[in-house]
Amino acid sequence: MIPEIGHFALILALGVSLSLGLIATVGGQHNRADWMAFARPGAQALWFLTMLSFGCLTYAFFTNDFSVVYVAQHSNSKLPDMYRIAGVWGGHEGSLLLWQLMLSSWMLAVSLFSRQLPAVMVSRVLGVLGLVSVGFLLFMLITSNPFLRLSEIPEDGRDLNPLLQDPGLVFHPPLLYMGYVGMAIPFAFAIAALLNGRLDAAWARWSRPWATAAWIFLTLGIALGSWWAYYELGWGGWWFWDPVENASFLPWLVCTALIHSLAVTEKRGLFRNWTIILAITSFALSLLGTFLVRSGVLTSVHAFATDPTRGVFILLFLAVVVGGSLLLYALRASKVRAGGSFALVSRETFLLINNVLLATAAASVLLGTLYPLLVDALNLGKLSVGPPYFNAVFAPIMMVVMLFMVIGSYARWKNDSAAELVKKLRPVAIASVLLGCSLPLLAGKWHALVAMGLTLSFWIILASVVQIYRHLKDKGPGQVTPLSYWGMHIAHMGIAICVIGVTMVEGYEAERDVRMGMGDTVTVSGYTFKLTDMGERLGPNYKAVVATIELTQNGKMITTLHPEKRTYLSSTMPMTEAAIHSRLSGDVYVSLGEKLDDSTAPAWAMRVYHKPFVTWIWFGCLIMALGGTIATLDRRYRKKLPRTNTPPAQPTDHPPGVTRRVNV
Amino acid sequence: MKKTLIPLAIFGVLLVFLAIGLTRDPKEIPSPLIGKPAPVFTAPVLNGQGAVFRSKDMLGKVWLLNTWASWCVACRYEHPILVEFAKSKTIPMVGLDYKDQDAAGIQWLSRYGNPYDVTVTDKDGRIGIDFGVYGVPESFLIDQAGVIRYKQIGPFTEEVIKDTLIPLIRELQP
Numbered sequence: 001m002i003p004e005i006g007h008f009a010l011i012l013a014l015g016v017s018l019s020l021g022l023i024a025t026v027g028g029q030h031n032r033a034d035w036m037a038f039a040r041p042g043a044q045a046l047w048f049l050t051m052l053s054f055g056c057l058t059y060a061f062f063t064n065d066f067s068v069v070y071v072a073q074h075s076n077s078k079l080p081d082m083y084r085i086a087g088v089w090g091g092h093e094g095s096l097l098l099w100q101l102m103l104s105s106w107m108l109a110v111s112l113f114s115r116q117l118p119a120v121m122v123s124r125v126l127g128v129l130g131l132v133s134v135g136f137l138l139f140m141l142i143t144s145n146p147f148l149r150l151s152e153i154p155e156d157g158r159d160l161n162p163l164l165q166d167p168g169l170v171f172h173p174p175l176l177y178m179g180y181v182g183m184a185i186p187f188a189f190a191i192a193a194l195l196n197g198r199l200d201a202a203w204a205r206w207s208r209p210w211a212t213a214a215w216i217f218l219t220l221g222i223a224l225g226s227w228w229a230y231y232e233l234g235w236g237g238w239w240f241w242d243p244v245e246n247a248s249f250l251p252w253l254v255c256t257a258l259i260h261s262l263a264v265t266e267k268r269g270l271f272r273n274w275t276i277i278l279a280i281t282s283f284a285l286s287l288l289g290t291f292l293v294r295s296g297v298l299t300s301v302h303a304f305a306t307d308p309t310r311g312v313f314i315l316l317f318l319a320v321v322v323g324g325s326l327l328l329y330a331l332r333a334s335k336v337r338a339g340g341s342f343a344l345v346s347r348e349t350f351l352l353i354n355n356v357l358l359a360t361a362a363a364s365v366l367l368g369t370l371y372p373l374l375v376d377a378l379n380l381g382k383l384s385v386g387p388p389y390f391n392a393v394f395a396p397i398m399m400v401v402m403l404f405m406v407i408g409s410y411a412r413w414k415n416d417s418a419a420e421l422v423k424k425l426r427p428v429a430i431a432s433v434l435l436g437c438s439l440p441l442l443a444g445k446w447h448a449l450v451a452m453g454l455t456l457s458f459w460i461i462l463a464s465v466v467q468i469y470r471h472l473k474d475k476g477p478g479q480v481t482p483l484s485y486w487g488m489h490i491a492h493m494g495i496a497i498c499v500i501g502v503t504m505v506e507g508y509e510a511e512r513d514v515r516m517g518m519g520d521t522v523t524v525s526g527y528t529f530k531l532t533d534m535g536e537r538l539g540p541n542y543k544a545v546v547a548t549i550e551l552t553q554n555g556k557m558i559t560t561l562h563p564e565k566r567t568y569l570s571s572t573m574p575m576t577e578a579a580i581h582s583r584l585s586g587d588v589y590v591s592l593g594e595k596l597d598d599s600t601a602p603a604w605a606m607r608v609y610h611k612p613f614v615t616w617i618w619f620g621c622l623i624m625a626l627g628g629t630i631a632t633l634d635r636r637y638r639k640k641l642p643r644t645n646t647p648p649a650q651p652t653d654h655p656p657g658v659t660r661r662v663n664v
Numbered sequence: 665m666k667k668t669l670i671p672l673a674i675f676g677v678l679l680v681f682l683a684i685g686l687t688r689d690p691k692e693i694p695s696p697l698i699g700k701p702a703p704v705f706t707a708p709v710l711n712g713q714g715a716v717f718r719s720k721d722m723l724g725k726v727w728l729l730n731t732w733a734s735w736c737v738a739c740r741y742e743h744p745i746l747v748e749f750a751k752s753k754t755i756p757m758v759g760l761d762y763k764d765q766d767a768a769g770i771q772w773l774s775r776y777g778n779p780y781d782v783t784v785t786d787k788d789g790r791i792g793i794d795f796g797v798y799g800v801p802e803s804f805l806i807d808q809a810g811v812i813r814y815k816q817i818g819p820f821t822e823e824v825i826k827d828t829l830i831p832l833i834r835e836l837q838p
Binding site: 273277280284288291311312315318319322323326327329330331333370373374376377594596 | 668669671672675676678679681682683684685686735
């Protein structure tokens with residue numbers, strides 16, 4: 001009964017989103033207040049129905065209702081509670097439902113936090129989102145219904161993929177999807193603005209906090225996914241340039257460009273067409289990511305279950321949504337008049353440079369991801385593009401981005417003097433080169449790549465610190481620094497911290513594959529590992545072989561590590577649970593391999609790593625997300641819309657001079 | 665008007681490629697060696713007291729080269745199937761003990777049975793490299809002219825032997 005309610009709620013949701021898409025958009029087009037009034041309650045009803053449906057599926061998982069195909073395939077009566085909830089999005093159908101839930105949650109948020117927006121805008125934005133939601137609901141109901149029943153009820157379920165039975169995976173998909181789907185909001189704002197025919201500063205200001213919010217979720221989602229791959233897959237890697245990882249990284253790159261482009265559009269009324277294109281592209285890339293993951297056109301470690309008919313549907317959906325938007329852009333954008341002018345040396349220029357670079361980086365990652373597909377389609381053979389391509393293309397672009405990031409944050413809008421900028425930044429540049437090139441010497445081996453990465457990271461951190469210090473010193477009493485100023489600096493420093501982690505780990509990681517018998521020791525980067533015991537352990541739905549390894553450094557005992565090899569009852573594939581000893585200065589990582597039977601004394605294959613500063617990668621992402629959060633909380637975004645017939649009210653805590661001096 | 669149509673055009677091209685991509689299967693990766701002459705090698709025979717095997721001596725016969733190792737778990741799964749297949753004496757089978765210790769290899773064959781007419785050792789994995797082996801077990805069916813006709817990646821199953829290997833051998837043997 002409950003699954004049928006869930007199914008029915010989905011059908012109702014389709015009806016609601018269809019009427020929302022039609023009534024709200026048409027109402028906006030004809031300026032009918034009574035039609036537009038449907039937008040907010042429509043979005044809220046859609047959220048309620050989706051939530052109801054999602055709740056029904058969760059209930060089916062919780063009560064082990066194996067009469068539902070999806071539950072039987074992705075759960076098991078022995079599965080712990082936490083993973084039963086995560087099992088809801090452990091497969092294709094459920095992740096689509098999660099996707100739809102996220103979309104309707106964003107719509108709910110727009111309907112609640114849009115009091116300052118004019119009714120036409122709200123109506124159009126929610127209308128566009130309603131149409132997007134129609135596509136997803138149809139996709140689910142036609143090709144991927146999670147509520148289908150089995151005629152013969154199996155005694156037990158097939159269990160959740162053991163790879164997904166991990167706390168990291170409980171949160172990774174919801175965060176990532178929240179980010180993915182969040183790209184729909186700036187997209188809807190862009191389409192609404194195109195429909196309006198008015199691409200003004202107001203549109204950019206309304207759109208900015210939403211773009212940043214989606215970016216925050218995407219950042220966290222990607223970071224969590226990378227962290228999960230690091231400790232769960234047991235390969236010690238944190239980024240593989242896998243098509244599915246790229247699918248999440250592409251919208252991130254474009255959204256980063258979009259956030260900055262929106263800032264220019266808001267402050268200076270420039271780059272409007274470019275901003276629109278970025279908004280459409282970031283959503284298009286989210287949809288493309290779905291297509292790549294769900295259709296099986298590319299091989300990937302993530303492609304758990306794929307189905308070509310689903311691919312056809314997503315491709316059609318992609319064609320309609322993106323093709324339609326770009327057609328609208330082609331019709332409307334040419335009517336947009338150019339904005340004001342700016343000098344060669346100005347913040348606009350530097351932001352434009354970085355925007356173009358980020359877009360280029362995204363394009364090269366996209367090319368690398370799709371290249372096997374393109375080559376195959378042209379009958380030139382089958383091949384795969386590996387990390388060497390991505391590293392060679394991506395790293396240099398990002399280095400230049402990091403260089404200009406600082407200059408952009410120092411330069412003034414409209415016009416600045418190059419001599420002045422050089423004067424301000426010279427001490428920072430000298431200090432960061434000195435620090436960046438000398439610190440690797442402490443590690444014993446000088447590494448050009450590490451020196452480069454550290455120099456750029458110090459360049460960003462020192463520049464931000466100096467700028468904040470100067471700003472606080474010059475600030476008059478009673479002046480309040482806008483939150484977005486802090487947000488920007490924190491996010492930039494987050495990038496720097498992340499890059500420190502990346503370069504240190506790439507430059508100085510040490511890895512050894514060894515064969516260890518009882519009592520054997522191995523030394524890596526000054527750490528000594530000694531195998532002291534092998535035991536067995538029974539988990540709720542698996543049994544595990546557990547090694548006990550004593551970790552010592554300079555004869556001093558640090559800790560005992562327990563890497564495991566798990567065999568889940570539902571699958572024959574053994575899973576590696578690496579043991580990690582984490583410190584700020586680096587991780588020590590042990591993963592247990594096969595038992596080696598080739599000799600009389602028992603021995604095991606063991607892989608040990610030392611990964612200096614690796615946690616900084618994810619720590620940096622957290623800081624970036626924190627910066628984004630602070631920026632979104634800026635009160636400027638919550639300001640009431642000034643009435644057209646009354647003079648715009650000056651906020652009391654922002655005297656006119658402040659925003660000009662504090663460049664945000 | 666013209667300039668703003670560019671993104672739409674790019675997207676259109678991308679869509680065409682994605683649509684073609686849907687009709688292909690990325691997992692079918694053909695071996696570049698199929699249809700090419702098998703690498704010629706000379707290697708010591710396992711437990712052969714200095715005897716040497718020359719792949720040239722197999723010219724004129726259809727034979728199977730099966731790579732295995734005592735440390736390979738999947739080989740243990742495949743082994744009984746090969747032992748059973750060997751009983752039918754369909755074709756000569758040559759084992760390549762890949763990156764293994766001789767003693768361990770000999771012990772393994774005596775414990776689990778020996779389906780091979782001859783087993784050669786490839787301690788440093790050089791022959792494996794010539795054949796493009798990246799994981800054991802992998803097997804190669806080689807015809808009278810010394811050309812590789814089929815490559816099995818991963819363990820043989822009874823179905824593969826019955827439905828693919830045996831029909832292919834029938835085709836090749838007059």
